[in-house]
Amino acid sequence: MAWALSSKKIKVLLLESGPAYDPFKDYLLDKPQWEQTDFPYKANSKGKYSFGQMQELDKRFADFETFNHVLGKLFKTGIRATGTYGHVKGVGGTTLMYSGEAHRMNPEAMKMKSRFQAAADWPFDYKELEPYYCIAEQIVGVAGPTADDAKRYRSKPYPLPPHRPSYGSSKIQAGCRKLGMNFVSNSLGILSAPYDGRPPCNYCGGCNRGCQRTDKGSVDRTFIPKAVATGYCTLRAGCQVTGIEAGDNDRIKSVSYVDSKGNIQQVSGRIVVVSCGAIETPRLLLASSGRHAPDGLCNESGMVGKNFMETLYAITSALHDERLASYRAASADIICWDYNNPDAIKDVIGGCRFSAATAEAGFAGPLNYALRVAKGWGKGHKEQMRQTFGNVISVAAIGEFLPNTKSYIDLDPAAKDASGIPIARINTYNTEMDLMRLRFMMETSRQILFSSGAGKIIEQISTYDSFTSSHVFGTCRMGKDSRDSVLNAYCQSHRWKNLFVVDASVFPSSGGGESPSLTIEALAIRTAGYIAENKST
Amino acid sequence: MTVVSAIRTSSIYNGGRAIFSRRVFLRIVAGAGVCGLSLILAGKTVLHNDPAAENNQTIKDFLDILIPEDGSPSASQLGIDKIVIDEINRNKDLLELTGKFFVWLEAASKKAFGTGRFSRLNDSQRQQIVAEAAESAEGTVPRTFFYVILRGAFYHYYANPLSWKYLSYNGPPQPVGFPDQAEPPRLS
Numbered sequence: 001m002a003w004a005l006s007s008k009k010i011k012v013l014l015l016e017s018g019p020a021y022d023p024f025k026d027y028l029l030d031k032p033q034w035e036q037t038d039f040p041y042k043a044n045s046k047g048k049y050s051f052g053q054m055q056e057l058d059k060r061f062a063d064f065e066t067f068n069h070v071l072g073k074l075f076k077t078g079i080r081a082t083g084t085y086g087h088v089k090g091v092g093g094t095t096l097m098y099s100g101e102a103h104r105m106n107p108e109a110m111k112m113k114s115r116f117q118a119a120a121d122w123p124f125d126y127k128e129l130e131p132y133y134c135i136a137e138q139i140v141g142v143a144g145p146t147a148d149d150a151k152r153y154r155s156k157p158y159p160l161p162p163h164r165p166s167y168g169s170s171k172i173q174a175g176c177r178k179l180g181m182n183f184v185s186n187s188l189g190i191l192s193a194p195y196d197g198r199p200p201c202n203y204c205g206g207c208n209r210g211c212q213r214t215d216k217g218s219v220d221r222t223f224i225p226k227a228v229a230t231g232y233c234t235l236r237a238g239c240q241v242t243g244i245e246a247g248d249n250d251r252i253k254s255v256s257y258v259d260s261k262g263n264i265q266q267v268s269g270r271i272v273v274v275s276c277g278a279i280e281t282p283r284l285l286l287a288s289s290g291r292h293a294p295d296g297l298c299n300e301s302g303m304v305g306k307n308f309m310e311t312l313y314a315i316t317s318a319l320h321d322e323r324l325a326s327y328r329a330a331s332a333d334i335i336c337w338d339y340n341n342p343d344a345i346k347d348v349i350g351g352c353r354f355s356a357a358t359a360e361a362g363f364a365g366p367l368n369y370a371l372r373v374a375k376g377w378g379k380g381h382k383e384q385m386r387q388t389f390g391n392v393i394s395v396a397a398i399g400e401f402l403p404n405t406k407s408y409i410d411l412d413p414a415a416k417d418a419s420g421i422p423i424a425r426i427n428t429y430n431t432e433m434d435l436m437r438l439r440f441m442m443e444t445s446r447q448i449l450f451s452s453g454a455g456k457i458i459e460q461i462s463t464y465d466s467f468t469s470s471h472v473f474g475t476c477r478m479g480k481d482s483r484d485s486v487l488n489a490y491c492q493s494h495r496w497k498n499l500f501v502v503d504a505s506v507f508p509s510s511g512g513g514e515s516p517s518l519t520i521e522a523l524a525i526r527t528a529g530y531i532a533e534n535k536s537t
Numbered sequence: 538m539t540v541v542s543a544i545r546t547s548s549i550y551n552g553g554r555a556i557f558s559r560r561v562f563l564r565i566v567a568g569a570g571v572c573g574l575s576l577i578l579a580g581k582t583v584l585h586n587d588p589a590a591e592n593n594q595t596i597k598d599f600l601d602i603l604i605p606e607d608g609s610p611s612a613s614q615l616g617i618d619k620i621v622i623d624e625i626n627r628n629k630d631l632l633e634l635t636g637k638f639f640v641w642l643e644a645a646s647k648k649a650f651g652t653g654r655f656s657r658l659n660d661s662q663r664q665q666i667v668a669e670a671a672e673s674a675e676g677t678v679p680r681t682f683f684y685v686i687l688r689g690a691f692y693h694y695y696a697n698p699l700s701w702k703y704l705s706y707n708g709p710p711q712p713v714g715f716p717d718q719a720e721p722p723r724l725s
Contacts, residue, residue, distance in 0.1 A: 029709060029710045030710075032697065032698050032709060033696045034711075035696060036696050165719065167718065167719055202711075202714025203714050204710030204714040204715060205715070327715070328722070330718075367696055369695075377602075377604075377667070377687055378604075379605055379607050382604070382609065385704060386704060389706065390706075
């Protein structure tokens, strides 16, 4: 958004709550202790949140509980564990630790209401968004397959050729062929060739730990420096917005924030754009209640925070007989879209996708093998290390999540942050339909692994028994009807005409496992165009 | 998408959370201050002639049973004992757990081999005692200590590049990466 506006010579003040990262100093991939830390969080680079009542586990799906063959069953209470909202507060946001997946929505998954009476329809179709996907792909430098995608029309080829599958992923690819499934090169915001002054990937498998080489197209390496370079964008890191003040005439008057030195500041602008993600954005809007908006800002429909969609996710890992050195790879280098359509899974509404995920699963180096793969202690453990190191392959599955009345974000009635603002409370619930989809995802993941030549399943992680989400959606959804949505088709508040929201909270449906970052970027570029064309907004 | 945080490699000493809940851990260490053998890793209590050295030696010997030399270095050969002892001394919960474990260790060694000093046992005897700790009932002091220290030892040992060459691992991942990723591995 900042890039799209500033490149149109519109002045932008970008307030980022978290710190800036220097890949060369802050990331650890060239250090001996690289594996001791996942993503190197800095002070104030994680938001605070709490959870509402977690659901009792449905024992019919107990086969899908999280376990590791060294650690055993990880969650034993019979109640779904609270887990983690995986995100980064910082310049570049969660793209700092994402796998680089650059996906377009499946057009079929944008009409869930009219087709299945589930979720909501997007207020426009895929064709409307397609040109903006092309722009975003150019900025990021997406590497993708050369073959046509039957599900997603594209007007331009990917900027870069696809990555070759890693040796480990090639085993998964071959195994899938035996099942009649088709794994293709994933479209990744990871450079397969030099591009825009950045070097190509060297396949270290460390995408989720922060890309030290800068080949991953995280926002801090792509859109933000380009925005600042226009001379029209000012970036202020470490500035926590504490409230948005509404004024008369249905317009936003100002934004309050605490700057990096702890001083309270207030700033006004012609347009205010909120991009804090599907948990923090509703929190900020709900916390910004006042005389003009007693139930929270933009909440005339009562929909702010509702329709929360989380990540329906499973990752299954197994030991292969062959020496693979499977830690050598770009994250999620191959993907299977065969079950991505919302009607692709028998008796289930909502699709899913499968991807190679050995790096994402964290089987990236000796330490993880020592803790999660080799059993026992003493000489036996060392021998197992020698026999198994590099032999794990993992398959991840992400599926559609359908909104339900028990999944929503609200303000914690008791807990507040350092500024005295209530923190977000995550209320999460998996319906039977979600669990049936998850069952298909996990059973198929196992079949893929076995068909790929892997033997024993050594680890299974699923959102059945633990909330674990990076992809979160829906809490300020777009729609044509102001009675059941928060924003119009241009991500503009139905009431507050100078207030926009651009993040995945605007998604009316989650899609069938597509990673959302490219769609967020495309939506931002489209919305910026609308703002530029409607300067009287 | 990143992997579930339930199986993290970090925070190994944070109450042993990867294996034991914080609640279980605290229940185990509660009351450790009244146990018979006070912790002397920092040399605070006189039990033997040189108590700090005696207990540090016990930790070192315990770690070398967990990670022995077998052509590749033992834990202490990579200095893991010093790191672990330092972490025990800096973590009150772990310090108390270690105190309780030493009580158990002394009793178990005495019962099995007639001496309370683990360091005076031979390698086979030490292995027997360590196995007893590992196989103790879930939630007990010896089992908790065993797994917390085991994971802590692995956490540091396998972050040392000197342990990697025995696995044909050419890390760390950067700056070279693995440009041969599409090919079968060339194993040394």
